Amino acid sequence: xxxxxxxxxxxxxxxxWAGPVASSERAFPLDLPGxxxxxxxxxxxxxxxxxxxxxxxxxxxxxxxxxxxxxxxxTMETDRLQRLGLRFHEQHRPEDADTADLIVFSxxxxxxxxxxxxxxxxxxxxxxxxxxxxxxxxxxxxxxxAGMHGKTTTSAMTAHVLREGGLHPCHYVxxxxxxLGTNAHWDxxxxxxxxxxxxxxxxxxxxxxxxxxxxxxEEEHLDFYADLGAIEKVFxxxxxxxxxxxxxxxxxxxxxxxxxxxxxGISYGFADEADYRAIDIRLKDFGSMFRxxxxxxxxxxxxxxxxxxHNVHNALGVIALASELGVTFEKISKSLAKFEHARRxxxxxxxxxxxxxxxxxxxxxxxxxxxLKAAKSVGRKxxxxxxxxxxxxxxKALRKEFGRAFDDADRVVVTDVYGSNEAxxxxxxGQMIVEEVVAHGHRGASYEPRLQWVHCAxxxxxESGDLVLSLGAxxxxxxxxxxxxxxxxxxxxxxxxxxxxxxxxxxxxSKHTTLRVGGPAQFWVEPRNEKVFAELIRFCGxxxxxxxxxxxxxxxxxxxxxxxxxxxxxCGGEFDKIEVxxxxxxxxxxxxxxxxxxxxxxxxIGGLEWLEGIPGTVGGGLRMNAGAMGAQTFENVVxxxxxxxxxxxxxRTRDELEVYYRNFPLLEKNFAVSAxxxxxxxxxxxxxxxxxxxxxxxRTSQPAAKSAGCIFKNPDSCPAGKLVDELGLKNxxxxxxxxxxxxxxxxxxDGGATAVEMLELIEKIKATALAKRGIELETEVQxxxxxx
Ligand code: EPU
Numbered sequence: 001x002x003x004x005x006x007x008x009x010x011x012x013x014x015x016x017w018a019g020p021v022a023s024s025e026r027a028f029p030l031d032l033p034g035x036x037x038x039x040x041x042x043x044x045x046x047x048x049x050x051x052x053x054x055x056x057x058x059x060x061x062x063x064x065x066x067x068x069x070x071x072x073x074x075t076m077e078t079d080r081l082q083r084l085g086l087r088f089h090e091q092h093r094p095e096d097a098d099t100a101d102l103i104v105f106s107x108x109x110x111x112x113x114x115x116x117x118x119x120x121x122x123x124x125x126x127x128x129x130x131x132x133x134x135x136x137x138x139x140x141x142x143x144x145x146a147g148m149h150g151k152t153t154t155s156a157m158t159a160h161v162l163r164e165g166g167l168h169p170c171h172y173v174x175x176x177x178x179x180l181g182t183n184a185h186w187d188x189x190x191x192x193x194x195x196x197x198x199x200x201x202x203x204x205x206x207x208x209x210x211x212x213x214x215x216x217x218e219e220e221h222l223d224f225y226a227d228l229g230a231i232e233k234v235f236x237x238x239x240x241x242x243x244x245x246x247x248x249x250x251x252x253x254x255x256x257x258x259x260x261x262x263x264x265g266i267s268y269g270f271a272d273e274a275d276y277r278a279i280d281i282r283l284k285d286f287g288s289m290f291r292x293x294x295x296x297x298x299x300x301x302x303x304x305x306x307x308x309x310h311n312v313h314n315a316l317g318v319i320a321l322a323s324e325l326g327v328t329f330e331k332i333s334k335s336l337a338k339f340e341h342a343r344r345x346x347x348x349x350x351x352x353x354x355x356x357x358x359x360x361x362x363x364x365x366x367x368x369x370x371x372l373k374a375a376k377s378v379g380r381k382x383x384x385x386x387x388x389x390x391x392x393x394x395x396k397a398l399r400k401e402f403g404r405a406f407d408d409a410d411r412v413v414v415t416d417v418y419g420s421n422e423a424x425x426x427x428x429x430g431q432m433i434v435e436e437v438v439a440h441g442h443r444g445a446s447y448e449p450r451l452q453w454v455h456c457a458x459x460x461x462x463e464s465g466d467l468v469l470s471l472g473a474x475x476x477x478x479x480x481x482x483x484x485x486x487x488x489x490x491x492x493x494x495x496x497x498x499x500x501x502x503x504x505x506x507x508x509x510s511k512h513t514t515l516r517v518g519g520p521a522q523f524w525v526e527p528r529n530e531k532v533f534a535e536l537i538r539f540c541g542x543x544x545x546x547x548x549x550x551x552x553x554x555x556x557x558x559x560x561x562x563x564x565x566x567x568x569x570x571c572g573g574e575f576d577k578i579e580v581x582x583x584x585x586x587x588x589x590x591x592x593x594x595x596x597x598x599x600x601x602x603x604x605i606g607g608l609e610w611l612e613g614i615p616g617t618v619g620g621g622l623r624m625n626a627g628a629m630g631a632q633t634f635e636n637v638v639x640x641x642x643x644x645x646x647x648x649x650x651x652r653t654r655d656e657l658e659v660y661y662r663n664f665p666l667l668e669k670n671f672a673v674s675a676x677x678x679x680x681x682x683x684x685x686x687x688x689x690x691x692x693x694x695x696x697x698x699r700t701s702q703p704a705a706k707s708a709g710c711i712f713k714n715p716d717s718c719p720a721g722k723l724v725d726e727l728g729l730k731n732x733x734x735x736x737x738x739x740x741x742x743x744x745x746x747x748x749x750d751g752g753a754t755a756v757e758m759l760e761l762i763e764k765i766k767a768t769a770l771a772k773r774g775i776e777l778e779t780e781v782q783x784x785x786x787x788x
Pocket of ligand 1: 613626627628629630697701708709710711712713714719720721722723725742743744745780
């Protein structure tokens with residue numbers, strides 16, 4: 001292996017890994033840079049699947065070492081590394097310490113890891129990831145990109161610009177960078193090594209680079225540092241150890257404080273006195289344009305295809321560095337224009353004329369503010385944000401700053417903290433952040449503790465023209481991906497319904513059931529006419545999506561997990577139409593049964609008054625053969641029009657139909673469109689009298705509270721209500737679900753009841769009826785959906 005070091009690695013002071021922040025595992029004298037870059041050994045990496053560790057593994061393999069690694073999980077990264085030669089074990093086996101000459105471990109690995117324990121007992125050399133990286137870097141001329149925010153983007157940008165400038169740099173950055181190919185790369189042809197320096201655990205002070213870029217310095221990682229002073233000290237140490245130039249952001253007051261007095265300092269930013277300065281900045285949708293001047297001399301125009309003012313700063317740092325390394329501005333600006341974002345840095349997950357979904361890793365208040373500003377500048381109607389706080393310690397320490405970070409978001413849904421490797425701190429939750437955001441005066445913040453429901457909460461708010469942003473360093477991006485996948489389908493559904501309907505994602509079915517219980521419908525679609533309904537049926541058939549039709553939801557108990565697939569709610573347009581023709585009334589499936597009764601009254605048609613007491617729609621009444629006042633739907637229905645599973649329309653007369661007590665099986669696999677009801681001409685006073693009798697019956701024998709009507713079918717032996725009453729179960733409850741004291745066959749929702757509570761109460765009643773009276777109660781209410 002060719003080695004390119006010019007022996008700059010003979011420090012006057014003790015080696016950095018012997019310094020105050022270095023590992024305590026130092027039972028051996030070791031020239032680590034020489035060991036890693038000039039010799040070849042057997043090296044084992046503990047926690048190799050981590051994003052930082054996998055980069056080290058790739059570099060070590062490229063340097064010719066025999067590399068093995070262990071982790072509790074295997075990932076796409078470990079698969080890729082195995083193809084490059086990594087020997088991987090999905091468990092930490094002590095014998096791996098035995099066979100290795102050196103152990104490198106991730107900061108996520110605890111001291112009692114069996115490989116570390118074993119290595120220590122053998123006196124094997126053990127080093128931390130950052131120590132290994134710092135040592136590898138010393139085989140080259142190091143460039144460290146340091147700072148609290150923008151490191152990954154800027155280090156990737158630097159590696160890209162130097163690569164395009166023909167310098168063949170090696171690099172190590174903390175995320176997958178599509179434009180660079182991989183997160184770590186060794187190129188024996190080049191002299192430079194660009195690395196993202198990690199300040200989070202102080203190991204940044206291990207580097208002895210030739211050049212350093214200081215992006216910004218701020219209070220962060222307060223789990224590790226006492227205060228800003230302690231953070232600045234570590235940066236100051238890095239600067240002292242930098243042999244060449246220190247590039248710093250002149251618009252960041254802490255960076256200025258640390259770097260101002262340096263003779264080797266080169267400043268960049270927007271301020272007049274910056275050595276490299278951006279002027280005439282024009283931010284556009286996904287990027288910006290600006291002119292660059294060096295100490296008053298115009299260098300030219302830069303175009304950036306990553307958004308936000310913060311990235312103008314990042315690019316200026318890269319321009320300053322690359323210029324000082326001798327890359328021409330023409331080359332720099334050309335390669336900057338080609339630069340694409342790192343994964344999870346304003347990464348566009350979905351883009352259509354109606355919606356834009358963007359994911360960003362931002363997790364510190366400053367990053368959040370910058371990313372939201374960039375999101376706002378894109379010019380969409382609203383910015384909806386899903387935020388997952390990262391680490392309990394940060395959430396606690398910066399709660400006030402988080403409260404002020406979301407001003408540029410129209411809506412914010414905050415979920416619970418992604419702990420990383422931290423133990424929870426009591427009281428430190430997403431709720432705490434929401435309280436801070438609200439206290440700061442934000443009107444659109446809400447809390448969703450269950451991560452897997454966050455995409456539903458945000459998705460249900462979606463309106464055409466919205467930008468949705470997921471923010472956080474944990475796994476919140478998976479929620480945005482889930483939303484993006486469903487949005488693709490929702491857009492197809494929208495294309496089907498066009499102006500003749502509505503499509504909404506994750507509509508809470510508690511809004512559409514009279515019981516006010518139920519999780520969301522994955523896709524909620526309201527067609528306005530038969531043609532659109534038929535197309536929806538065909539689409540669901542072709543795509544193999546479950547389709548469920550919902551009327552007024554008056555006889556429905558939807559479980560807390562909601563309904564997967566397409567929920568069709570025919571309403572408005574043709575579906576609400578009621579037409580009278582002689583003694584016949586034709587009503588659309590979405591019309592209320594009550595309105596059929598009143599249309600009868602208006603036209604002097606009697607015999608339909610009892611429909612007044614049924615809270616459902618025509619479609620629901622047909623499906624259930626609903627009944628009241630001793631009558632049932634099919635006593636009045638003479639024709640039914642329906643769509644079959646292929647979306648074909650059919651009309652059947654009453655005598656062609658099979659109908660049972662509370663059941664009309666045809667509609668199990670077909671979908672009602674309309675029905676013709678027949679009454680008979682009757683004097684108005686008689687109709688009014690019957691309507692009033694029905695109202696009176698309802699008023700006196702049924703609860704006014706939220707319910708799904710009768711829960712059980714009436715068994716032959718005794719009406720269910722009477723039975724429940726006799727069993728003494730009235731008023732018994734589970735949570736907020738309670739048996740009505742008015743009527744034993746009604747369960748009422750006292751406010752916020754869950755389906756789980758409802759179902760538990762139903763089971764309790766059934767069990768009691770069976771045990772005490774030997775009666776098997778059968779539910780009349782339809783129970784559907786997924787468990788919560
Ligand atoms: N009863 C009691 N205690 C009670 C409830 C009822 O003793 O807590 C007695 C009543 O006094 C009556 C008998 O049980 O002697 C039957 O009760 P009710 O007249 O209220 O009728 P129901 O059979 O319970 C049926 C329908 C209702 C409809 C009413 C009114 C069924 C399962 N229920 O109730 O429909 O509103 O008649 O006509 O057929 C529905 O379908 O969701 C529904 C509520």
